[in-house]
Amino acid sequence: MIKNFNTDKTGIRFFGLSLARTLAAIFFALFTCFSSASAQKKIYVLTDLEGVSGVYKFAQTREKDSPLNIQACEYFMGDLAAVVRGLRDGGATEIIVLDGHGSQAVIPHLMEPGAKYITGKPRPRTFGLDESFAGEVQFGAHAMMGTPDGVLNHTQSSRSENRYWYNGVESGELVQAAVVAGYYGVPTIMVTGDVAVCREATKFFGPNCITVAVKEGISREAAVLYPFEETRKALYKGARKAMTAIPKCKPYILELPIKVRMEYLNLDPTLPKPVLVTKEGYIQDALHILDF
Numbered sequence: 170m171i172k173n174f175n176t177d178k179t180g181i182r183f184f185g186l187s188l189a190r191t192l193a194a195i196f197f198a199l200f201t202c203f204s205s206a207s208a209q210k211k212i213y214v215l216t217d218l219e220g221v222s223g224v225y226k227f228a229q230t231r232e233k234d235s236p237l238n239i240q241a242c243e244y245f246m247g248d249l250a251a252v253v254r255g256l257r258d259g260g261a262t263e264i265i266v267l268d269g270h271g272s273q274a275v276i277p278h279l280m281e282p283g284a285k286y287i288t289g290k291p292r293p294r295t296f297g298l299d300e301s302f303a304g305e306v307q308f309g310a311h312a313m314m315g316t317p318d319g320v321l322n323h324t325q326s327s328r329s330e331n332r333y334w335y336n337g338v339e340s341g342e343l344v345q346a347a348v349v350a351g352y353y354g355v356p357t358i359m360v361t362g363d364v365a366v367c368r369e370a371t372k373f374f375g376p377n378c379i380t381v382a383v384k385e386g387i388s389r390e391a392a393v394l395y396p397f398e399e400t401r402k403a404l405y406k407g408a409r410k411a412m413t414a415i416p417k418c419k420p421y422i423l424e425l426p427i428k429v430r431m432e433y434l435n436l437d438p439t440l441p442k443p444v445l446v447t448k449e450g451y452i453q454d455a456l457h458i459l460d461f
């Protein structure tokens with residue numbers, strides 16, 4: 170009797186279990202299918218040094234490994250750690266940091282866990298960036314050349330004072346980087362730097378792009394600095410918020426071919442004084458915007 174009951178029960182249980190397993194498998198497949206895009210939140214952090222807390226003069230950014238530069242790179246790592254923590258707590262599944270400043274700024278022993286850090290030269294300009302990223306953060310950015318209140322403002326070369334116009338609109342490094350990310354369908358979700366670069370970000374990327382100002386420029390090498398404890402709190406909060414802004418941010422895309430105008434100073438020392446040079450032409454492919 171008991172045996173029979175057990176057999177019956179086992180049969181039912183077996184059927185119940187297999188049904189449950191099948192349903193679980195279906196739900197899992199559906200869940201994976203619908204959530205893979207949102208569950209996989211890879212973030213690319215493109216860094217620069219000029220827009221970091223406490224940095225306001227070229228003596229901190231131009232000469233590699235001078236005492237002022239080493240200290241500035243420490244400020245950079247402190248700000249960066251706050252952003253990495255914020256992104257992670259906001260749901261980033263993978264964070265790739267690229268050391269974007271010309272002379273490089275990453276100090277390995279100060280790396281915040283939870284990200285990978287690309288540094289050193291030579292290497293491709295945006296190494297590792299591809300379609301798999303959900304968003305790009307432009308960290309430590311600066312305003313375009315000629316912005317009166319832009320701390321350490323420049324576009325590409327601060328010495329030869331380059332200026333660029335794309336399809337008739339003057340643009341800085343913010344746009345140049347966003348165009349490359351946009352080529353891969355990756356939106357710019359956050360910009361950090363001074364008040365001027367935050368204003369530039371909102372102008373080009375719209376109000377959904379999160380901006381965090383860590384200082385306010387007075388002139389090219391003068392600023393109202395905000396204390397590190399406060400900027401890092403703001404950077405952490407901003408990064409967390411940027412993760413929720415991803416669906417609202419759109420990749421930045423310029424109409425092709427891109428009509429380019431470029432101005433720069435020819436600093437050839439054999440010339441009596443620097444000469445302004447103008448170059449015009451077209452770029453067929455957004456990925457190569459910086460090769461002009």
Ligand SMILES: [Zn+2]
Nearest residue numbers: 217218270271
């Ligand atoms: Zn830089």
